[in-house]
Amino acid sequence: MGVRSIKMPDVGEGVAEAEIVEWAVKVGDLVREDQVVAAVMTDKATVEIPSHVAGTVLALGGAVGDVLAVGAELIRIDAPGLPDSVASAEPKSRAEAKPPAAPAARPEPAEPAPAPKAEAAPPRVEPEREAPTAAQPPERQSRAPRLVGEKPLASPAVRLKAREAGVDLRFVRGSGPAGRVTHDDLDAFIARPPETPATGSVRAANHAIETVKVVGMRRRIAHNMAESARRVAHFSYVEETDVTALEELRASLNAHASDARPKLTLLPFLMLAIVKAVADFPQVNAHYDDENDVIQRFGAVHLGVATQTANGLMVPVVRHAETLGLYQCAREMRRVSEAARQGVAARDELAGSTITLTSLGALGGIASTPIVNRPEVAIVGVNKIVVKPVWRDGAFVPRKTMNLSSSFDHRVVDGYDAATFIQRVRELIEAPATLFLEDRNVVACHARECGHPD
Amino acid sequence: MNELRCKVLVLGGGPAGYVAAIRAGQLGLDTILIEAERLGGTCLNVGCIPSKALIHAADAARGLSEQRALNAIGLFVGKPKLDFAATIGWKDSIVARLTGGVGALLKKAKVRTLLGMAQIVDGKTAIVRADTGESRIQAEHLVIASGSEAAPLPALPFGGDILSSTEALALTEVPQTLAVVGAGYIGLELGMAFAKLGAKVTIVEALPKILPLYDHELTQPVARRLADLGVETLVGARATSFADGSVRVREADGCERAIPAAKVLVAVGRLPRTNGFGLETLDLAMSGPFVRIDDKCATSMRNVWAIGDVTGEPMLAHRAMAQGAMVAEIIAGEKGAFDHKAIPAICFTDPEIVAVGLAPDAAKAAHGEIRIGHFPFRANGRAMTLQDDEGFVRVVARADNHVVLGVHAVGQGVSELSAAFSLALEMGARLEDIALTIHAHPTLSEAFHEASLTALGHPLHI
Numbered sequence: 001m002g003v004r005s006i007k008m009p010d011v012g013e014g015v016a017e018a019e020i021v022e023w024a025v026k027v028g029d030l031v032r033e034d035q036v037v038a039a040v041m042t043d044k045a046t047v048e049i050p051s052h053v054a055g056t057v058l059a060l061g062g063a064v065g066d067v068l069a070v071g072a073e074l075i076r077i078d079a080p081g082l083p084d085s086v087a088s089a090e091p092k093s094r095a096e097a098k099p100p101a102a103p104a105a106r107p108e109p110a111e112p113a114p115a116p117k118a119e120a121a122p123p124r125v126e127p128e129r130e131a132p133t134a135a136q137p138p139e140r141q142s143r144a145p146r147l148v149g150e151k152p153l154a155s156p157a158v159r160l161k162a163r164e165a166g167v168d169l170r171f172v173r174g175s176g177p178a179g180r181v182t183h184d185d186l187d188a189f190i191a192r193p194p195e196t197p198a199t200g201s202v203r204a205a206n207h208a209i210e211t212v213k214v215v216g217m218r219r220r221i222a223h224n225m226a227e228s229a230r231r232v233a234h235f236s237y238v239e240e241t242d243v244t245a246l247e248e249l250r251a252s253l254n255a256h257a258s259d260a261r262p263k264l265t266l267l268p269f270l271m272l273a274i275v276k277a278v279a280d281f282p283q284v285n286a287h288y289d290d291e292n293d294v295i296q297r298f299g300a301v302h303l304g305v306a307t308q309t310a311n312g313l314m315v316p317v318v319r320h321a322e323t324l325g326l327y328q329c330a331r332e333m334r335r336v337s338e339a340a341r342q343g344v345a346a347r348d349e350l351a352g353s354t355i356t357l358t359s360l361g362a363l364g365g366i367a368s369t370p371i372v373n374r375p376e377v378a379i380v381g382v383n384k385i386v387v388k389p390v391w392r393d394g395a396f397v398p399r400k401t402m403n404l405s406s407s408f409d410h411r412v413v414d415g416y417d418a419a420t421f422i423q424r425v426r427e428l429i430e431a432p433a434t435l436f437l438e439d440r441n442v443v444a445c446h447a448r449e450c451g452h453p454d
Numbered sequence: 455m456n457e458l459r460c461k462v463l464v465l466g467g468g469p470a471g472y473v474a475a476i477r478a479g480q481l482g483l484d485t486i487l488i489e490a491e492r493l494g495g496t497c498l499n500v501g502c503i504p505s506k507a508l509i510h511a512a513d514a515a516r517g518l519s520e521q522r523a524l525n526a527i528g529l530f531v532g533k534p535k536l537d538f539a540a541t542i543g544w545k546d547s548i549v550a551r552l553t554g555g556v557g558a559l560l561k562k563a564k565v566r567t568l569l570g571m572a573q574i575v576d577g578k579t580a581i582v583r584a585d586t587g588e589s590r591i592q593a594e595h596l597v598i599a600s601g602s603e604a605a606p607l608p609a610l611p612f613g614g615d616i617l618s619s620t621e622a623l624a625l626t627e628v629p630q631t632l633a634v635v636g637a638g639y640i641g642l643e644l645g646m647a648f649a650k651l652g653a654k655v656t657i658v659e660a661l662p663k664i665l666p667l668y669d670h671e672l673t674q675p676v677a678r679r680l681a682d683l684g685v686e687t688l689v690g691a692r693a694t695s696f697a698d699g700s701v702r703v704r705e706a707d708g709c710e711r712a713i714p715a716a717k718v719l720v721a722v723g724r725l726p727r728t729n730g731f732g733l734e735t736l737d738l739a740m741s742g743p744f745v746r747i748d749d750k751c752a753t754s755m756r757n758v759w760a761i762g763d764v765t766g767e768p769m770l771a772h773r774a775m776a777q778g779a780m781v782a783e784i785i786a787g788e789k790g791a792f793d794h795k796a797i798p799a800i801c802f803t804d805p806e807i808v809a810v811g812l813a814p815d816a817a818k819a820a821h822g823e824i825r826i827g828h829f830p831f832r833a834n835g836r837a838m839t840l841q842d843d844e845g846f847v848r849v850v851a852r853a854d855n856h857v858v859l860g861v862h863a864v865g866q867g868v869s870e871l872s873a874a875f876s877l878a879l880e881m882g883a884r885l886e887d888i889a890l891t892i893h894a895h896p897t898l899s900e901a902f903h904e905a906s907l908t909a910l911g912h913p914l915h916i
Contacts, residue, residue, distance in 0.1 A: 153882035
């Protein structure tokens with residue numbers, strides 16, 4: 001027999017390690033040549049790893065969520081008729097990778113992984129969302145109260161008896177298989193109905209706990225968020241802006257929307273405002289390398305746009321927003337956020353932002369405290385538009401207002417500067433014509449030492 | 455005018471109404487049943503029973519002409535001769551026996567039956583014009599069981615050679631050519647039967663598939679059989695007119711063509727009968743074209759009940775009968791509720807299709823993870839001895855607790871397996887319950903057992 005080993009490939013970009021995010025095979029499976037066996041993720045991309053031989057899977061180099069060094073053994077395959085490629089019997093995986101012989105071993109503490117089930121489970125019996133084996137259906141679940149909306153399981157005769165007794169079977173605990181309510185269960189319930197809780201609720205308590213392994217994107221998001229919250233001295237600043245004029249402008253532009261000039265949301269205007277404002281406040285359009293105590297201030301405005309995707313939060317980047325007009329901003333933002341949602345964003349569309357814009361649209365709330373997208377030092381958040389009575393010239397008038405909730409890294413951005421920056425953004429938004437004035441700072445910016453973030 | 459009083463007045467003597475009346479009579483309620491035409495309703499007179507009689511005759515005729523199958527078992531017969539008038543006479547005799555039986559059962563339950571047209575006056579009063587004269591009936595409870603009738607197609611109005619299923623079941627000779635508009639179960643059952651009796655049948659369906667309510671896996675064997683029988687099936691096609699023995703059809707690609715048809719059977723569904731007997735004067739809440747009911751078959755008016763086809767889909771006799779019995783019991787003070795887990799549905803096509811409970815897609819949508827067990831009749835000994843091993847039994851269960859959510863089958867004679875499927879669902883059976891039940895050998899029902907074993911991951915005979 002020929003034992004072949006597939007190593008974690010060098011996926012390029014100077015990546016030293018990659019995380020296993022999915023196994024397509026398990027030990028004992030037959031694999032064909034070119035069949036995808038695993039998906040691994042690096043900082044940059046998720047890559048599917050095919051097998052270059054046909055044979056039987058002997059061992060896996062780690063579990064989903066494990067990080068393997070480039071060159072470590074990813075999978076070992078018994079390929080009949082081929083010479084061995086594996087010199088030693090031991091897979092040469094990195095320390096934190098689980099040895100294939102002991103799949104239950106815990107990864108090293110640095111790698112976040114779900115606690116073993118015995119720890120996660122509360123003392124009481126609770127249903128699990130895992131598929132049971134055929135031989136052993138989850139008897140435990142049958143004892144658990146059924147979930148809200150789930151219909152009770154009972155034979156027609158039991159259902160009839162319950163109706164006659166005026167008992168709602170949803171509240172009767174079923175002792176039969178799969179929680180089926182038996183005649184005995186019903187008789188016992190009728191003889192001694194359980195006391196309803198003091199709250200008056202007749203709903204059964206739901207003890208379900210779903211264990212979700214934090215892997216891939218989610219783990220990366222968790223890591224980045226925690227790192228940012230730990231290192232950055234956040235301070236948030238909320239200011240109300242009057243967007244009545246901006247909304248009028250937007251409505252009149254949208255009334256004449258065409259294919260070349262599609263309907264606009266508020267965000268492209270904000271992008272223009274941020275581009276204009278940061279020209280006067282280079283300290284907020286910067287990266288702070290806190291390990292080397294270096295701040296890089298950028299001439300370019302690479303605007304990160306926080307985007308919800310199926311896999312979680314991503315921040316695709318509109319590059320060189322300072323070169324874009326209103327409709328170009330809108331088009332570019334739509335393009336990169338769509339690419340992120342579809343999972344087809346190029347690497348440089350997901351990295352290198354210098355300042356970030358975040359908006360939850362209609363869900364924007366009245367204020368928020370966004371987390372700075374480290375190593376950036378500022379993030380501008382948009383809250384929802386509300387019509388408010390505003391005192392103007394001796395009378396209340398209805399005005400459309402919107403809060404801007406922004407956070408800054410207080411280590412390198414002073415409160416005064418941050419507030420003045422946001423006031424500048426507010427002025428631009430409240431008098432939208434100024435968004436389109438000739439930029440007086442272009443020359444000044446180019447005169448400065450400007451670098452690119454990447 | 456004759457003045458009558460009763461506790462329960464049932465309008466309509468079909469499966470819903472006659473069962474409600476019999477059960478009410480059994481429970482000692484003073485009951486009057488009014489039927490406008492013949493006892494037994496659509497089901498006994500122009501639906502389930504006569505169509506099954508015709509299908510049986512057609513199968514027998516077809517069996518005698520399938521020389522290869524006959525020769526395989528050592529039988530050699532000449533060309534059979536069909537006297538279709540005698541076939542229809544035989545069918546009528548079965549119908550007469552059953553409808554006569556219904557009359558006798560009503561009498562035994564001490565139900566007064568009036569034949570005549572009823573007119574609702576208000577929620578407690580109706581006037582009936584019977585051959586014995588006019589009567590005004592006062593009742594405490596009014597049960598509406600007025601049934602349904604074949605839906606017309608504006609392009610092909612019923613009359614002359616354009617038939618509904620009712621007229622198709624009363625033909626005295628097999629038409630040379632028959633166009634069937636609508637590939638639902640009624641159109642296919644009758645279309646296949648006439649094809650076996652010698653008609654050249656063309657089926658025209660506006661939707662892109664036959665039996666649109668069933669999944670592809672279930673309808674595929676029927677589609678194959680249609681082709682074997684020489685039935686041409688046009689899907690995505692619309693019949694636009696009929697003249698001079700030919701139906702004009704616009705096909706999916708926009709092409710027009712003419713289909714020769716001595717007769718046209720229009721079977722595009724059924725509509726509830728809600729007009730012509732004063733129902734509108736009650737101004738009941740409706741649900742689309744149907745009378746809206748709750749889980750006790752109560753309408754929006756107190757002590758006015760509605761059962762059967764007039765209350766909506768599925769328009770099936772067994773649902774109607776269950777509703778009828780339940781309403782009688784509720785009126786008698788029992789605590790009934792229509793809380794059935796599943797209403798079995800059967801297409802008596804060739805092969806037959808049984809559907810009980812949820813199909814895989816619906817089960818997945820409702821319960822998430824599922825298991826599917828599939829067992830083909832080609833691995834079933836009994837099917838081989840019956841010379842027809844087409845089809846399969848499919849069991850769908852929840853993945854987490856193995857409770858059976860649906861059972862579907864397609865194959866010869868699978869309609870008789872439906873009892874086991876329905877019982878499994880009503881009892882809340884798990885796959886293990888079926889797997890641990892001994893199923894008699896050699897029977898088609900073993901496929902149900904094996905499908906459950908397959909869902910559990912350890913089938914024995916495949």
